[in-house]
Amino acid sequence: MPAIPSSFDLLAHNAAAWDRQARADGPWSQAVDSAVIAAARQGRWHVRLTPGPLPAHWLGDVTGMRILCLAAAGGQQAPVLAAAGADVTVLDLSAEQLAKDALVAARDGLALTLEQGDMRDLSRFADQSFDLVFHPIANQYVPAVEPVWDECYRVLRHGGALLSSFFNPAVFITDRDPAYAGQGLMRPRYQVPYSDLTDLDEAAVAAKQAQGQPMLFGHSLASQIGGQIAAGFVLAGFVEEMQTPARFEIEKFMPSFIATRSLKL
Numbered sequence: 001m002p003a004i005p006s007s008f009d010l011l012a013h014n015a016a017a018w019d020r021q022a023r024a025d026g027p028w029s030q031a032v033d034s035a036v037i038a039a040a041r042q043g044r045w046h047v048r049l050t051p052g053p054l055p056a057h058w059l060g061d062v063t064g065m066r067i068l069c070l071a072a073a074g075g076q077q078a079p080v081l082a083a084a085g086a087d088v089t090v091l092d093l094s095a096e097q098l099a100k101d102a103l104v105a106a107r108d109g110l111a112l113t114l115e116q117g118d119m120r121d122l123s124r125f126a127d128q129s130f131d132l133v134f135h136p137i138a139n140q141y142v143p144a145v146e147p148v149w150d151e152c153y154r155v156l157r158h159g160g161a162l163l164s165s166f167f168n169p170a171v172f173i174t175d176r177d178p179a180y181a182g183q184g185l186m187r188p189r190y191q192v193p194y195s196d197l198t199d200l201d202e203a204a205v206a207a208k209q210a211q212g213q214p215m216l217f218g219h220s221l222a223s224q225i226g227g228q229i230a231a232g233f234v235l236a237g238f239v240e241e242m243q244t245p246a247r248f249e250i251e252k253f254m255p256s257f258i259a260t261r262s263l264k265l
């Protein structure tokens with residue numbers, strides 16, 4: 001029997017977990033400083049989907065571009081794109097993550113539209129209301145990614161692009177008992193698609209809840225890449241990247257990050 005009851009409120013749990021990470025100034029919640037914004041205003045800027053730089057041709061001049069930063073709050077990327085001249089909207093589940101963007105916008109005089117919500121439901125946005133969706137590593141927090149791709153396709157104009165990143169599902173299959181990693185071993189334990197809600201035992205769920213960690217999902221490549229294609233996108237760019245330093249044994253042997261550039265023709 002799954003350790004989590006069907007009545008579990010995933011969105012409330014993950015929102016609270018991300019609010020906590022934001023208050024603790026975690027790595028995805030450290031707002032950029034005014035020098036970064038000043039440089040972006042002068043044309044010196046970068047944003048990231050993976051730890052390495054974005055391929056240069058994936059995002060050219062963003063002046064006047066209507067960009068949706070999807071599940072990308074934290075005061076890190078959206079304010080930079082706004083300072084570079086884009087018309088930026090951020091949609092994120094966590095009020096505290098959005099507060100980081102609000103802080104940078106107020107401090108440095110940037111116009112940012114901030115929306116609190118779930119990445120699977122973009123119904124507040126009209127069809128074709130964006131030129132670009134920028135969606136860095138976040139779809140591991142929802143149990144299904146197909147609705148995200150469908151919604152991204154709908155809100156993009158024809159000729160628009162979706163830049164997204166996500167985990168290779170292989171990172172989800174191994175037993176996380178540190179005793180294995182301590183011996184340089186990997187024990188396959190979980191199947192893909194992986195779900196914290198159904199695959200973890202009671203002790204692991206209790207530990208996650210006690211530590212206030214968000215619940216995670218490991219999606220198949222059929223959902224990640226096939227799902228984008230099924231939504232109507234044409235794949236135009238693909239990047240794989242190693243996590244360094246590796247957090248799990250498997251990351252010593254294969255890239256865990258995938259980034260894609262997809263077009264709505």
Ligand SMILES: C[S@@+](CC[C@H](N)C(=O)[O-])C[C@H]1O[C@@H](n2cnc3c(N)ncnc32)[C@H](O)[C@@H]1O
Pocket residue numbers: 014018028029070071072073074075076077091092093094097117118119120136137138141142
């Ligand atoms: C790794 S962080 C990405 C933001 C990071 N500052 C960046 O620029 O890459 C993941 C983000 O996903 C958000 N998130 C988690 N579940 C979500 C959901 N269901 N809908 C929208 N955002 C969500 C979190 O609040 C968090 O801000």
